[in-house]
Amino acid sequence: MSQAKPSDDPRDYLVPQGFESYTETDHETWRILARRQRDILQGRIADTFLDGLDGLGIGGTGIPDFRVLNERLRAASGWEVVAVPGLVPDLVFFKLLADRKFPAGFWIRKPEQIDYIEEPDIFHDVFGHVPLIMQPVYADYLEAYGKAGLASQAYGGLHRLARLYWYTVEFGLARTPQGLRIVGAGIASSPGETIFALESASPNRVGFDxxxxxxAKYRIxxxxxxxxxxxxxxAWPALDLERLIxxxxEIDAQTDLEPGTVLPEDRLVSCGDGSYHRAKSAA
Known part of the structure; x- marks a missing residue:
């Protein structure tokens, strides 16, 4: 018997958040993570991110209730957060973003996982991603990304868009009058990468193109x-299909680039010395 294909209907993946099921330990885990990360982010994150945190009220008081959070988010940008049980198929993810819905895991890491988890939890998804969605420019970029993802299926562009998401939404930096600032959720929810991304001599920092x-390939x-x-x-990139296709x-005819590659034509903000990853490889 052939195995049933996964559904591509987003409604099949939406679940209740189950806010009333969180324990005091769960809320305390959120409080520890949020207070620690907010302190580390001061002077390192884009001001619009901190504005979003404050506007949503998702600081150090405990796990946010999506019902309350969504009232504020809809008023600011027309988006809402929807609970999903884990990672969803690409097509479902794109459909949700195109409909201005951000999928978030509803579970939170255990106290013994406070510093690292493999699969994103509610802290990464909500604390890391949602504050910037309060900003209309960023909210529009995410919607455009979802629509581009739906179109990419027919043009073989899915892996290209995955890299774009990785290097902007998850691990993006931006120039500001005060210097480089974090705009990516993967950095914003990680104390270690917050410091590394801005202050380590190891990584390259390259002007966006x-x-x-x-x-560019990436490390997961x-x-x-x-x-x-x-x-x-x-300065989020325009994602109209007339440009993307x-x-x-054009780039399908070119070779993919390893994560640490620097090209002669790159607009280098800083050229890394590669010391961190070289030491890891030697260990």
Whole structure:
């Protein structure tokens, strides 16, 4: 008997948050994570992120109730957070974003996992991602990303868009008058990568270029070898298909780039010395 194909209907993946089921230990885990991370982010994260945290009221008081959070989020940008049991198929993910819905895991890590988990939990998904969705420019970028993802199936661009998401939404940096600031949720929810991304001599920091980013492979299990730097906190790339489709065709004829690659034409903010990953490889 053939195995049933996964559903591509987002409604099949939505679940209640189950806010009343969280224990005091769960809430205390959130409080520890949120207070620690907010302190570390001061002077390192884009101000719009902190504005979003405050506007949503998702600081150190405990796990946020999606019903309350969504009232504020809808008023600011027309988005809402929906609970899912874990990672969802790509097509479902794109459909949700295109409909201005951000999927978030509802479970939180155990106290013994306070510093590292493999699969994103509610702290990563909500604390890391949602504050910037309060900003209309960023909210529109996420919706455009979802729509581009739906179209990418027919043009072989899915892996290109995955890299774009990784290097912007998850691990993006941006120039500001005060210096480089974090805009990526993967950095914003990680105390170690918050420091590494901005202050380590090891990684490259390269000016953002859409084609360049979509050629770059990335690390999923360690700090990044390269971070891409937007020209400003609102300088999210345009993702209209008239631009993307010919760009995908153009870079399909080129080789993919390893995570630590630096090209002669790169707009280098800083060239890393690679010391962190070299030491890890030698260990």
């Amino acid at each position: 859409l084609a360049r980013v979509m050629r 299990d360690d700090f990044q070898e390269t971070y891409f730097v937007l020209d400003g906190v609102d 010919p760009l995908w065709r």
